[in-house]
Amino acid sequence: MLIVASNPSKFIQGYSEQFERAFLENLRRSHTTKRVSAHVVYNEYIRDKHHVHMNATRWTTLSGFVQYLGKTGKCVVDETEKGWFIQYINNDPVAMARQEELKRKHQALLDHEERNRRFIQAQVKEAHAKFGQGNGVDDDRPAPLHQPRVDKVTLSLKPKTSSEAKVSKVVVQPAFGQHAVNAEEEKAPPPPSKGGKRSAMDEIMAEETSKRQRRDEDEERVNRLDYWIDQGLIVKVMDKQVGDGAYYKQKGVVLRVLDKYVAEVRMLETRDVLRVDQDDLETVIPVVGGTVRIVNGLGRGALATLLSIDEGAYSAAVQITSGSKK
Template sequence: MGKSDFLSPKAISNRIKAKGLQKLRWYCQMCQKQCRDENGFKCHCMSESHQRQLLLASENPNRFLDYFSDEFKRDFLELLSRRFGTKRVHNNIVYNEYISHREHVHMNSTKWETLTEFTKWLGRQGLCKVDETPKGWYIEYIDRDPETIRRQDEQAKKKKQDLDDQERSAKFIRDQVRRGRDGKETEETPVYTELKRESEEEKVAFKLGASSAAGPSKPSSVLGATAVRASTSSSSSSSVKRKDMSSSSDSKMEKKKKKSALEEIIEMETRKQQQQQPVRTDHWLQPNIVVKVVTKRLGDKYHKKKAVVMEVRDKYEAVVKMIDSGDKLKLDQTHVETVVPTPGKRVLILNGPHRETEALLEGINEKSFNATLTLESGQQKGKSVDVAYEDFSKLA
C-alpha cells in the first residue's frame, strides 16, 4: 500500500487535520485553497499555479474584488433572510454562522475591511435596518420580495375590511337603538319624596276607622252592628263610584259623538298632511342618480370617481356603474356621497319632506351649504325650496 492511497494512515491523518475551519491567514482566496500551517502557505505562494492566478488578477484587480464582494454580500443576506427573517439580530451572530461554512468567501478578499464597515454599508444601501447599541451593531433584514409585499398588502386590506365591517355593524346597532328610542313613548316615572316635618312643633296625626277608635270595653253586639254599618257603607260607596265612572264614561262618549263636522274635517286634513310628509330617514340611496365614490378601499382607480346607481338593495347598499370605465360595483351607502351639479341641471331630492321629488337646481348657497331648487313634480310643483347638499343629487 503506497503513501498516497486513500486508506493509508497518512491520507486519513491529512483528512482529519483538514476537517473543519483553519486559520484565515493561511487561506488563499484567489486559488480558494486552505493551508494548515505557515510552511504550507509559503510553499503554495511559491507554486506556479498561484503565480499564474496573481498574473491574471494583476491585469484587472477591480473585477476580482467586485466579484468576491458581490459573492460575500449575496451569501450573507441569503443566510440572514433564510435563518433570521425580519428579526433584529446581532451582526456578529450572523457572521459567525456564515463563516462556519468551510467554502465561504472571506472578508479579507472584499472591499470591506471590517464587519462594522460592511454593516454600515448595508444600512446606507437600504438593504437592512441597522442600529448601534452598547453591545454592538444590530441588523434587521428588509424583505423586498414582490410576493411578500403582495401578501402584506392583502393582510392590510383584510384587516381594514374587518374594521370597516365592525364599524358598519356598530353603526347599524346604534341606528337600531336610536330608532327604538324615537318610536318609544316616554313613560312618566313616579317621583318619590321623603317625608319631612316642616316645623318641630307640628304634630303628625293618623286618622283611624270607627271600629279601631272604639275601645275594648264595647260589647260584641255594638261591634257587630258597627261592622254591618261599615260593610253597608262600603258597598254603597262602591256602587256610587261605579255609577260615577259609568256616568263619566257616558259623558266622554257623548262629547266624542258631539264633535262637529268641521272638527272632523280638520282632523282628516292633518292626518293626510302627516302621511304626505315623510320624516327624515337614515337611508337616502335612489336609482338613476349620480354619486361619487369616497372610499379608498378600492384603490385610486375608483376613488373620487363618479358612478350611476343602477339598483338599491336593502336600503343601504347599491349596485353602481362607473361612468369612466363601465365597471359595476356593490357599495355601501357610507362609501359614496351625493353630487351637486351646475345650476340648470335636474336633481332628485333624497331626504326630507320632498323626498323622491324631481327638481331643477336654480342656485347654490356656499355659505349655508344648501341649494335653491324648483320642484317639478308633486302637489307643490313650481315651488322653490332650500335643500342641503347631502339631501339631493344629480339625476343620471
C-alpha cells in the first residue's frame, strides 16, 4: 500500500493499459469486427479470474471506457436504448497494406482504360480531319446505282410511262449485275463489289473495328479473374453454415475486401458484420432499370443499367454508364 501511495499515477496507468489491452484482445478474438453490446464483452472479460478490475484503472464506468475507445479510434461505438454497442476496428498493417495494393491496381486499370479511350478519340478525330468533306473522299467510292437511271430519264424525248419505267429498270439491272435500289436504300452508299476499290474511310473504319475487337478480347482476358467481390456490392449469404444458418439468404453490403477472396459484410437486417468467403456469397440482381456493377470480365468495375433478364439462359442485358465502355 505504501508503494502504491507513493506513486499512484504510475500504477493506475499500468493497470489501465493492462485492462485496455486484455479487453480489446477478448473483443478481437471473440467477436472480430461484429457489432456487439459492451456489457456482453465486459462480462466475458471478467470471467477470467486474473483479470484487472476496472476500479484499479482510470475509468470509473464502462460507458466512460467505451467512449474512450471511440474517441481514440480503436472501436466504433454507438449508444442505443439497450446501452452502448461496440465494434472492433482492425488496424492490422498487413491487411491495410493489402487493401491499399488492391486500390492501386484498380486505379492503374482505370488509367489504362482512359488512355485507350483518348487514343481512339484522337484517331477518329484525325480520320475526320484527313478524309472529311471537301477532300475528295467520295471520288474513291463506287457510283450509286441511281446515277445511270437518272441519265436515261434525262435523255428521254417523251414523258416516260409506267411501262417504260419498268423497261428502264430492266435495262439498268444487267448493266451492274444488281437489282435497282429503292429511295431509302439510295441514301446509304452501297457496299463495294467483289474486287472493287475500298475507300480510305472504309479501310480506317474496318481497321478501327478490328482493333476494338482485339482490345475487348485482351481486356476480357485481363479482367476475367477468379475473385469478384468489391466494396459496396449488395450480396446474399448462400451457405447455411454461416452463423449456423441465421444469415442464410440474408442480404448485406460489402464494407471491405480482405485478401481478394474474403468480404467483410454488414447485414442489412441485423446490422451484424461478418467475414464471409466469396464462395458463400452471390450477387443480388435488382429490378429492370436498376443500377448494377460488372464484377468480372469485360468492363469489370463499370456501372451499368439493367435492361432485361433471361432467367433461362442465366444472363442479362445491361447498358454500361461509366468507364471507357459506355
